[in-house]
Amino acid sequence: MFKFNKSSGQVSRMLLVLAIIVLVAAIITYLIMRMAQKPPAPPVSTTPAIPLPVYEQTLGNIHFVFLSALDKGSFLRASEITNSQYISSQQKDLQIDNPGAKFIEVTVGAQNIGTTNTEQSSWTIENIVDSKGRNFVPLEGYTVTPWLKYPDLCGALLKPAFDPTPCMKIYEVSKESTGLKIKVETGTNNSANNLSSGKIDSTLLDLVVR
Numbered sequence: 001m002f003k004f005n006k007s008s009g010q011v012s013r014m015l016l017v018l019a020i021i022v023l024v025a026a027i028i029t030y031l032i033m034r035m036a037q038k039p040p041a042p043p044v045s046t047t048p049a050i051p052l053p054v055y056e057q058t059l060g061n062i063h064f065v066f067l068s069a070l071d072k073g074s075f076l077r078a079s080e081i082t083n084s085q086y087i088s089s090q091q092k093d094l095q096i097d098n099p100g101a102k103f104i105e106v107t108v109g110a111q112n113i114g115t116t117n118t119e120q121s122s123w124t125i126e127n128i129v130d131s132k133g134r135n136f137v138p139l140e141g142y143t144v145t146p147w148l149k150y151p152d153l154c155g156a157l158l159k160p161a162f163d164p165t166p167c168m169k170i171y172e173v174s175k176e177s178t179g180l181k182i183k184v185e186t187g188t189n190n191s192a193n194n195l196s197s198g199k200i201d202s203t204l205l206d207l208v209v210r
Contacts, residue, residue, distance in 0.1 A: 061114030072103035086146035109164025131179030
């Protein structure tokens, strides 16, 4: 009877050891199978991507870069006239007609990244466009001329690898408008004739109004 019990205990211990070995082997097999599986694909984001602002664009051999946009409020001050031909004690402030609008002065640089001179009048800056697609045209004529740079470099001949040539224009823009951009353009193949005949390459630059 004593020997039977001793043998029975040894068998039990052997069965226990075998059970542990099988359990460990099963765990190891499970872990190996889990590691061999491909990780689940990341969840697809349903949040629309926010486009980054664009301050530089290249059209042909002309590289346009946003330089500044200044909020002038309801007045162009006589003390801020830039055209020396109009500086006099008789010159008065220019007030905007509509109380819901403001003056914005925009300056964009144009640089020739090609190997030969560009043609005169082959590029320019045009309308301001807001987030709702509303267009605001640049002011022209003698009333705003005193506040424009002289000489006017918009469309000037661009020599290769020179610093950007500034083009400045002034606009009347709604105070409600947001997300402002400036349209820049050049004639196809940077041709002045194409620009004047409506064969145009254009793009938009974001404005940071200060």
